[in-house]
Structure formats: structure tokens, C-alpha cells
Amino acid sequence: MGIYNVKKLVVVTGLSGSGKSSTLNILEDQGLFAVDNIPAALLPQLLELLGTHDSAVVNGVAVVVDVRGKDLDRFVTISREIRARVEDFSVVFLDATDEVLVQRFNTTRRSHPLGDGVTILEGIKRERDLLASIRQEADIIVDTSNLDIRSFRPALLKALGSPDPQLTVLFSSFGFKHGIPNDSDYVMDVRFLPNPYYVPSLRDLTGTDEPVKQYIKEQFPDWEVFLDKTVDFFEFLLPQYGRVGKSSMHIAIGCTGGRHRSVAMVEWLELIFEEQGYRVTSSHRDIDKH
Incomplete structure (x- = not known):
């Protein structure tokens, strides 16, 4: 297996309600080709497909992989295989305290993605267990508990080592x-x-x-x-x-x-x-x- 034409891949993962969608939007603003909610098993196929896409090849790709994909048990193995074939590969894990996550779910009035049959707090605990091995694999961990709308972007870009794009x-x-x-x-x-x-x-x-x-x-x-x-x-x-x-x-x-x-x-x-x-x-x- 050779090197992918896509030279940069940022995988965004973490707890539901921790800011994955906002992170993906910021990375898209940075010029990366953005894909939300892709199963881990499809990452190699996505990279092959985008190998002929000029923007993805030049600027890189950012994807969100989380519990909605239903195959997180395969993520660590797949990510290690991809890491050997992508020049610039990183896993960004977003986290927050249980209290903050519960508050965010209550504010948006959304149910936890693990199902309507569990409480929000129980869903968060189950999700932490499912993501434990991925968190250990992460290159960057960002705790968003104390980040508001104003501070989220600069904090994320600082963690990624990327300068904020000039106005x-x-x-x-x-x-x-x-x-x-x-x-x-x-x-x-x-x-x-x-x-x-x-x-x-x-x-x-x-x-x-x-x-x-x-x-x-x-x-x-x-x-x-x-x-x-x-x-x-x-x-x-x-x-x-x-x-x-x-x-x-x-x-x-x-x-x-x-x-x-x-x-x-x-x-x-x-x-x-x-x-x-x-x-x-x-x-x-x-x-x-x-």
C-alpha cells in the first residue's frame, strides 16, 4: 500500500455536545475538505476517492467520526493503518465535563445519540466507555468545558498549532x-x-x-x-x-x-x-x- 494523495487528514472525535460540529466548521474555514459523520470503516475509501479532488489534495481533509458511526471498535486499527499512509495525520479528541455536557443537551433540547431510552447522563457515561481507546489514541485533546463561542476558535487553532487566518x-x-x-x-x-x-x-x-x-x-x-x-x-x-x-x-x-x-x-x-x-x-x- 502506498501513500495517499491526500497529504493531510484531521479526524475530529469526542463526546457528543463537546463541539465537534463547530470544530469541523473551523477546519473547513481553514480550507480543509470537510465531511461530517463518516463511519471509521469508510475512511480509507474516502481518502482514495478524494485523491483526485484538487482541494482535498492541496488543503487536506477533516472528518468527524463518533458514536453515530456504530463501528468505533474498529477505529484504532483503521487509524493506525491510515497514519502509515498519510503524511500529516492527527486525531483531535474533544471532551467536556459531564455537568457541562448535560447542560448543553438541556439547552438544545436534544436527546443523546445513543438512544431515547437512556438518560442524558447515562448516555454520556456509555459514550465515554466507547471512546476510551480512541481518547488514548488521540494526538490532541481539547477540553471545551470552559470555552464559549468567542474563545472556542482561538483555543482550538492554538491546540492544533494553526494560526488564525488573517481577516x-x-x-x-x-x-x-x-x-x-x-x-x-x-x-x-x-x-x-x-x-x-x-x-x-x-x-x-x-x-x-x-x-x-x-x-x-x-x-x-x-x-x-x-x-x-x-x-x-x-x-x-x-x-x-x-x-x-x-x-x-x-x-x-x-x-x-x-x-x-x-x-x-x-x-x-x-x-x-x-x-x-x-x-x-x-x-x-x-x-x-x-
């Missing part, structure tokens, strides 16, 4: 008369700025043109104050969203038509935040509309 910022311009972008996280209105549309020589230009930018600067005496305060605001705000695990932010900037003032503002902010090391993209949705 990507999209600055987009739009015209209010064409509607606010539905997917925006923040909307900024710059219709108070002097409007180049009413200057005949500037009307057919856009905010990407230097004469339009120069006009706004000259006609708005507090331009530098406004720009500095805007930059200060987003300099404070963006890291806060990065700390809670948000991987991208869409900041939409609007003027009346979306051709002059909002476009110029996006151009300035894009340049400033690129210089600060952010991954920045920009778009001008309404720049060609009249």
Missing part, C-alpha cells in the same frame, strides 16, 4: 438609489461630501480619477479629519472581529449614484489598509450606472 476586508462602493448591498457587514454613508456630479467637467468621470478625488479634498475642508477618524474607527473595529473568529468583513460605502464619492472613499481606504498589512479587496458595484 480579509472588502471595501465596496454603491449608490443608495440602486439599493444597499445585502451582504454588507457595515454601511457607511458619504452623501454629505461635495458631489462632483454637479461639476460638468467631472460628471462623466468616476472616483477612480484623480480630478474627482482632488475636488472632494478641496471642497471639503475637514477632509483629513474625516479620513483620520474613519481609519481610527476601522483600525479599532477590525481586530475585534478577527478575535471572535470572523474571517471576512464587507464594508459598503454609499453615495447617491455610486460613481464618485463612494468610489473615491473606497480607493483611499483600500490603499491605507493594504499598507497596514490587511488582505484587502475592493469592488465598485454601481460605477458604470447612470
